[in-house]
Amino acid sequence: MLRLEWLGAALGMLGSLLIALRIPPVFGFLAFLISNVAWIIYARRKGLRGLLTQQVFFVGTSLLGLWNWLVGPWVLG
Secondary structure (H helix, E strand, O other), rough: OHHHHHHHHHHHHHHHHHHHHHOHHHHHHHHHHHHHHHHHHHHHHHOOOHHHHHHHHHHHHHHHHHHHHHHHHHHOO
16 A cells, blocks of 8 residues: 555656656656556545545546647647
8 A cells, every 4th residue: 555655656746847847748647647546546445535536637637638748649640
């Protein structure tokens, strides 16, 4: 359980850093997405409904970011 907490925290911080450094945003959104999944699992196991709700929303924003910067341009040309 502690590993999930630290994985979620570390990848969330990495995603934030990557976006702040203006590295192609796709890498930051990918780190965020993995962080979100870790936090969702953690929140479900601990019964933390507020954190779970927040992370489910953040999965949506992470997927939107990946669509805008990677999938959409590739699919739509």
